[in-house]
Amino acid sequence: MVSRIGKEVELSPVELASQTAKKVEINLASGTPDPKVMPIKEIKEAYNEVIEEYGSKVLFYPGAGGQEELINEIKNYLPLLGLSEGKDKIIVTSGAQHAIELLSKYFLENDTIAVENPTFIETFMAMKLRSNVVLPISLDSNGIVVDELENLLKIINIKFLYVIPNCHNPAGVNLCEERRKRLVELAELHDFYILEDDPYRPIAGDVPKPIKYFDKFGRVIYISSFSKIIAPGLRVGFILANEEIAEKISLIEQLDFSTSTINQYVVSRLLRKGIVKERMNYLYNHYSNKMKILIESLQDVGFTDFNKPSCGFFLLLDLKKDSWKVFLEAVKMGLSFVPAKPFFLRGGDTMARLSISVASEEDIKKGVRILKSAWNNI
Known part of the structure; x- marks a missing residue:
């Protein structure tokens, strides 16, 4: 039952x-x-500062899609990731895994998707449980094998492709720039979305521009997190997506209100102070x-x-x-x-x-x- x-x-x-x-x-x-x-010291100071400045406001219910203070700081943070907001919109989430759960709820109802083989099992499960068919695409030392994906797309349609382009979990590889560009072209040609899960970029050193950087058609949904650069227990991440998708995800996120208000203020303060x-x-x-x-x-x-x-x-x-x-x-x-x-x-x-x-x-x-x-x- x-x-x-x-x-x-x-x-x-x-x-x-x-x-x-x-x-x-x-x-x-x-x-x-x-x-x-x-x-730890900086996080403790940030908690004290936001409570002192905002009082009980930091303990209210969070607003749908994220606190304005944090969203504005993320806009300023995006260039460090090789991105800008442009025509897209930022939605704050309880980390990257919550973002993928929300996106799976929005997109999937017994659909066909593609993922790297191997892929990160804990994010993959949110997608698998709502999918009908999952296509595994091989990885090599340069990331997902795009030629293999392209051959599959000639015979089957997919709703989206899930990819971890930097510091891959579990494979450790980075996706080369040429393949990033090609994925965007294939998404437009074959009418699917790319979920770019990129929580490691802040600690990745010199890596190619995000797949989202090459996106001219709103086909790439960029997912990031402050778990690796600050601390995972704060549970703060974000989605950067075209306005239509972002607005719907904001409404779905409002159903669980899971992203802590005070933690959003704390991350906002750490960003503003340049600690990140x-x-x-x-x-x-x-x-x-x-x-x-x-x-x-x-x-x-x-x-x-x-x-x-x-x-x-x-x-x-x-x-x-x-x-x-x-x-x-x-x-x-x-x-x-x-x-x-x-x-x-x-x-x-x-x-x-x-x-x-x-x-x-x-x-x-x-x-x-x-x-x-x-x-x-x-």
């Missing part, structure tokens, strides 16, 4: 691995930003250094079957053995990572997602040694 969604929803492998990580010594599973570099801008290069260097250690540690023990991540938190490793069996053995030895098969619509049985986000440099080195030992035991 439940809905289709109620029947099909299941525990995410990311959540499972994260729960396991609480019970082991070394966590190479979590996608949470490094707590050691979260701006100041953190961009610092965090890119911080995570790049940790990723370098992971790559070198893997190579030292003989693991070489991976694309070197360009940025972000994640490396996708082909273990050449059943990753679930390796995971269970690793947990016994004090290590958690994410067996990555659920990120794939096809294949992926031997893939493991390793994360450098919360682990220290020494824990990364030790974790890789444990991973090798667990691998040897299988």
Whole structure:
């Protein structure tokens, strides 16, 4: 006596691995930003400042689509992401995953969509549960294989394409500029939308312009978040979309009122004070250094079957053995990572997602040694 969604929803492998990580010594599973570099002091000051300045106003119900103060600050922030508002409209959401949930509600009713293979399972589930057919499109070191998508579009129509262009979760790759431009052309030619999920750009360093930058027809819906650059618990992100879509999403967002009013004021204050801008290069260097250690540690023990991540938190490793069996053995030895098969619509049985986000440099080195030992035991 439940809905289709109620029947099909299941525990995410990311959540499972994260729960396991609480019970082991070394966590190479979590996608949470490094707590050691979260701006706790600045966040605390921002809370005090907005309460002092606005009083009870910051504790009212949030307005539909976001607080005006935050929307104005996001407009000023967009050029740092390679964008401008133009004719589009900003809608504030409770992070990127809430944005994708809202967009799935708006667009999908047993439709056909396309996603990268692999893709991020936790955002993908919101789309999958409302879709009829999901087409997996391969990834390589330059991102989604556009030629494969183009061939499929000759024989089947899709409602939208979901893509993670920067610091891909879980693959770690960046989409090259030539393919970004081609995706926009295909969207107009074949009448579909592109959901550009781009939460890592603020910490990604030098990457190509967003797909949205090349969009002349309102075909690209840009999704971003302040989770990686500030803190995920604030639950603040945004959508940049054409006015018609944005207005509808605003009405759907109003149904749950989930984006905290006071947190919107806090993020607005952090943007206005330049704290977000100041953190961009610092965090890119911080995570790049940790990723370098992971790559070198893997190579030292003989693991070489991976694309070197360009940025972000994640490396996708082909273990050449059943990753679930390796995971269970690793947990016994004090290590958690994410067996990555659920990120794939096809294949992926031997893939493991390793994360450098919360682990220290020494824990990364030790974790890789444990991973090798667990691998040897299988």
